[in-house]
Amino acid sequence: MRILGIETSCDETGVAIYDKRQGLLANKLYSQVKLHANYGGVVPEIASRDHIRKTVPLIQAALEQADIQASDINGVAYTAGPGLVGSLMVGATIGRALAYAWKIPAIAVNHMEGHLLTPMLEINQPKLPFLALLVSGSKTQLIAVSNIGKYQILGKSLDDAAGEAFDKTAKLLGLDYPGGSMLANLAQKGVPGRYIFPRPMTDRPGLEFSFSGIKTFAAKTILKSKNDYQTRSDIARAFEDAIVETLMIKCRRALDRTGLQRLVIAGGVSANKSLRYSLTKMMQQQGGKIFFARPELCTDNGAMIAYTGMIRFKDNVQSDLSISVRPRWPLEELPMLDMQHLK
Incomplete structure (x- = not known):
């Protein structure tokens, strides 16, 4: 066929x-x-x-x-x-x-x-059931997948999706559209810890996301900071670290709640190197397995x-x-x- x-x-x-x-x-x-x-x-x-x-x-x-x-x-x-x-x-x-x-x-x-289902295109395919983090420019969702077509939404973004927050913050930093990937590249040159951004909705129980506040925090930080290359790199690093850690915390909660040991990440933001590294490390520590598609x-x-x-x-x-x-x-x-x- x-x-x-x-x-x-x-x-x-x-x-x-x-x-x-x-x-x-x-x-x-x-x-x-x-x-x-x-x-x-x-x-x-x-x-x-x-x-x-x-x-x-x-x-x-x-x-x-x-x-x-x-x-x-x-x-x-x-x-x-x-x-x-x-x-x-x-x-x-x-x-x-x-x-x-x-x-x-x-x-x-x-x-x-x-x-x-894109990770199914790879040689290392996830077996059902699994937890999925669907993270893109329009969606941020945690989904319990028990079968193809049987999807339970465990948590989702209440405002901006993670990818949308990446693109909007990139624009604030003066990067061209679409700026999400450019921000990630800039963040690689940033000094960790110079700026500390909030991890939204991680100080309370639940699996919902909210990224509009972190975008506002970024805007205020940019206005108060120098506009040189290193400063913008440090801000990009702080922003990316906050997004990645927030997603990681929520994934860990969802895995604990469901008892699932397989995690799939999909959508445009799943190509982010920092996110892949952090979630891979987390799953290794928990004795689970992670699956994602090739970046393209x-x-x-x-x-x-x-x-x-x-x-x-x-x-x-x-x-x-x-x-x-x-x-x-x-x-x-x-x-x-x-x-x-x-x-």
Whole structure:
């Protein structure tokens, strides 16, 4: 079985082809970062128009990379939500049109489930059940995963997500959009301990997150400090340390509460080196195991959509021509997968 995956939820156009036996055959990605950089953030109209220009050429390139024909594809998976409605409509329309033309099923995929299952693309795959830290620009969630499609949200961000806080603080430091990864690079040159940032909501029980306050603390610190390179590096280091330790504390609490010994981290922020190192060290100390995807698969990509579409092939197939997207689509609303489908 071969599935073509199309990802157009925000500002990256991703197309991939996944084979059930051979694995990932092709993975193409186009980023719109340069288009949105002048605006300091994603402009939805620009994003959707660029998806229109890039999606079909990327599909053609993916078929060439995989060295297969359209007739070799058994299903088309596309991101149906959550995301920007205009961007989602581009991928959904192209996906449904191709499925109709090729006379094969179309599979609507939840973007966040795609991120959650991305570590399954690696050789070292997590076994069920496990605890997942889903941490990206739009979500910060702790999820107990007992089965594919059976997700219990244990805690989530009450305001800014961790990735959003990274990008906003990077902007305060004068870094270009998107600044999260740039802030992490700057933090590597910072002196630990020169500045101490709060660890929000760790002084009380619970698994909820709040990162808007730490962003405000960063803004006040920047205003009171010198604007030289080392000072900005030290502030970036203090900010990153606070975010990472907060996530680590909450993960430890969730592991203790659930009794789970496997931790999956997914989403764009899961590529952060400091976060990976700290959580890996924590799991080693606790005698548990940690799983994450290679960095290039942590951000939005077609591979996660193709893979999720493959395992959702039998229970999430659209047979008509209707095109429906869901800008808001909670993980808890997904149907649980019959594990026989994976055999």
